[in-house]
Amino acid sequence: MDWIDRGTSIEIIPPSEFDFKECLVYLERSDREVMHQVRNGFLYKLIKANQEPVLLKIGKSSDAIHVEFPANYPSSKSRREIAAYVWELFDLERDLTPFYEMASRDKVLHTLIDKYHGLRIIRIPDLFEALAWAIIGQQINLAFAYTLKKRFVEQYGEKLAYKGFDFWLFPDAQTIASLETDDLKGLQFSARKAEYMIGVAKEMASGKLSKESLLQKNDLGEMQKALIAIRGIGAWTADYCIMKCLNSTAAFPISDVGLHNALKMQLGMNRKPAIEEIKEIAANWKGWEAYATFYLWRSLYDEGL
DNA sequence: GCCCAGGTGTCTG
DNA sequence: CAGACACATGGG
Incomplete structure (x- = not known):
């Protein structure tokens, strides 16, 4: 990690092949997103560093990513954590x-x-957030998924208000583990989604499931197996979370509808490709399936889908 | 009204 | 082990 601590701000020196603006395009893809805001070329995001909420204002100059703290100054220890967070967020x-x-x-x-x-995978460093977001997104259209996430976060997350805007932390697993399915059904979760969500929260709150223990596996197959063993997590959710949170570029959510639509478009097909066809196309992508998928997802925002 | 959506679990042959 | 089906609700 290459960074400079300036006390009231920090600078992060990204590697080559990094385009901040391309990353912002991805981050701006939904106007219902609650976990961050993009305005005037800056990304605003609330995170927890050293147990304290800190609002980040992230921008880019010619040679560095600048992180400022509009609402409250973090400690020196927190600044190091924040640098590491941004480094991970942009997969630097x-x-x-x-x-x-x-x-x-x-x-x-x-x-x-x-x-x-220069587009890089935008990660979801918090495992519970990655899993919860994947479960929310299962088998519903993305617009509704964002609506559900917004309700969920605004009901159970922590808020920081700054200059008339609300910034949110994703709810903890502990909080969600103590809910009943009816609580989430009230937000228009299906009974099934509510069960999955609370079940996963319980696994994490109990410590049976953690990012650390999954990262220790250091083998894609073992990671998938551990995740798929949990009710509500199938192959797609496991691969999505490995790609977005657990740092493997070989994760491949091959059944993903967005991937199918992007391939249909890129290949000029009049139907979506079958799984077997995708396997053939992707044979060349070995080890980089997650990046291939991410770039294909990005292509959807140019095609009016 | 109809089809589809960043799927998963369960049941059946 | 593949295939069918229920789930559950909004978006276009």
Whole structure:
């Protein structure tokens, strides 16, 4: 991690192949998003550092990512945590050279890496948030998923108000573990979704499931197995969370509808590709399936889908 | 009104 | 082990 602590702000020196504006396009994809705001080229996000909520204002100059603290100044210890958080959020540890090398010779990806050069996977560092968001998004359209997430966060999350805007922390697993399914059904969760959500929260609150223990597995198959063992987490949710939270570029949510639509578009098909066809197309992506998927998702925001 | 949605669990042959 | 089906509600 390459960063400079300036006391009242911090600077993070990103690697090459990083385009902040491209990342903002992805972050701006829904106007119902509650977990952050994008305004005037800045990303505003509330996070918890050293147990304290801190509002971040993240911008980019020619050579550095600048993080300012409009609402309250974090301690020195917190500033280090914040730098690490931003580093993880934009997946800055990754060397994209091998991905671009592979993609430049790929018939689907080569145009995308040109158009979105420097886009990195925007991560969800909090495992409970990643799992909860995936469960919310199962089998409903994305617009409604954002509505449900907003209600959920505004009901059970922590808020910081600053200059007339509300910024939110995602609810803790502990809070959600103590709910009854009817509580979530009141927010228009289906009974099934409510059960999954509370069940996963209980696993995390009890410590049986944690980001640390999953990261220790250090093997994609083992990680998938551990996640899929939990009720409500199938292959898609497991791979989505590994891709967004658990730091593997080989995770591949192959059944994802967005992926299917993006491929249909990129290949000029009049139907969505079958799983077997996708496996053939993706044979060339070995080790970079998550990045391929992410760039394909990004392509959907250009096509009016 | 109808089809689809960033799926999963369960049941059946 | 593949295939059918229920779930549950909004968006377009």
